[in-house]
Amino acid sequence: MEAQEYVERGKHLFIPQLSIDTVVIGFRDNQLKVLLLEFDGQWMLPGGHVYHHESVEEASKRILLERTGLAKYYLKLFHVFGDSDRSFPCEMKQIFEKIGMAWKEDIWINDRYVSIGYYALVDIEQAKPTGSSFTQKYAWHDLKSLPEMWFDHEKIVVKAHKTLEGDVSLHQHSFNLLPEKFTMPQLHQLHEQILDKKLDRSRFQKKMLSLDIFERLPELKEGVPYKRPYLYKFKRESRV
């Protein structure tokens, strides 16, 4: 949808005062990454609104598909951002002026919004991000060093990160951040990054294998120096 059309018709298409913000998390170069969209030197999260005909969950999946092209991922509602002062007319005015669109005080986009926060764990190599109608540029930023962000999006990212940290040992969904076939050293380093601490290599491997959710493949990982690690894949068919 074009920016112009979005602003004109959005008021009637979507559930009012309700938005979705999605923290899309990937893993590359041994670093956790978050997908951000650029506008005028500052960054924002992929997000959107809920159509009258769709469920909140459907909306979150649609938004993720639109922004990343992905159908496979782990997606979780992690928080509701419901502060009474959660509206951003000043920042909206800035954005409208930059685009060259007419800004009015009483436009729907200036309302106070309750935002439903999702985090998505994705295979960063499979993602094909695209900008939104407002934003052309996107980038994967280190979760540990976030750039200047619009609205309260930095707060949302930080909250998602904390939630992920608490969830990872409980749900064992971290493999969604890795390719279909991955090695135990990869999973080990990933967990070290998520929890931000050293984990005993031997113990980690034994614990992961004792969960009986990963299947060792006959092949070994190619193209890596020194001893080649085994490849594993998640036992269940689909990721979701």
Place this chain on the structure above:
Amino acid sequence: MEAQEYVERGKHLFIPQLSIDTVVIGFRDNQLKVLLLEFDGQWMLPGGHVYHHESVEEASKRILLERTGLAKYYLKLFHVFGDSDRSFPCEMKQIFEKIGMAWKEDIWINDRYVSIGYYALVDIEQAKPTGSSFTQKYAWHDLKSLPEMWFDHEKIVVKAHKTLEGDVSLHQHSFNLLPEKFTMPQLHQLHEQILDKKLDRSRFQKKMLSLDIFERLPELKEGVPYKRPYLYKFKRESRV
């Protein structure tokens, strides 16, 4: 607020298409109880909407205070009910006819609503429930044998119960269901009810005490047969 005023003015007072439903949980006679409101032989959850000037969290606390008179409790957002078909015009018509109020198809209360589900753990003996504008009668029902309920409220209660089951070992917030001063046997029976299984008495007590969150009081529980158990209280001042 009166029913008439609520229907007439609600459209402008509240964030549209957003509601709150609160599963208020108590513990009495060794059974988990849920606070329900009666209308025309069927039951519903305490709930409400978010005023434009208040946060979602403030709204949930206001609703809990209005319905129970309580200021001390554990309150947690446990789920967002966002199905696209979540509207109840037929049931609303029934209710309006029973009250003797004019029902119209396009009234705000017939809209599709996204509901934010909270569960509250309360000291049932401290609660002073009151009916809402629609409902006069209230009752504490066994969580295990729910009556006929309006809307999708049974689904919401079941989801809250499951969430509590998963949360209790993790957060150790179950004492909020007991009086200020309680005994280990009480806490033991409470956990058996929440998890719906037998727990070894000796081990349970040792584990709870090893958490170092409860303080043993010099007094013993009075008015109970046989050996009198020690009384404990939660170490931190406030419950929230």
Place this chain on the structure above:
DNA sequence: TCAAAAGTGTTAAATATACACCCATGT
């Protein structure tokens, strides 16, 4: 040949489990 990375093993400490035992109290 040796260092780096991966896979596995070994021992000790900490926890969990399944009871047993003793104490206080009411019948």
Place this chain on the structure above:
DNA sequence: ACATGGGTGTATATTTAACACTTTTGA
């Protein structure tokens, strides 16, 4: 006296922790 409920102890099994050993491979 004894049955009931409460508090604690003890032996055993399991899990966690720390680190050692071995294998494979590239420099």
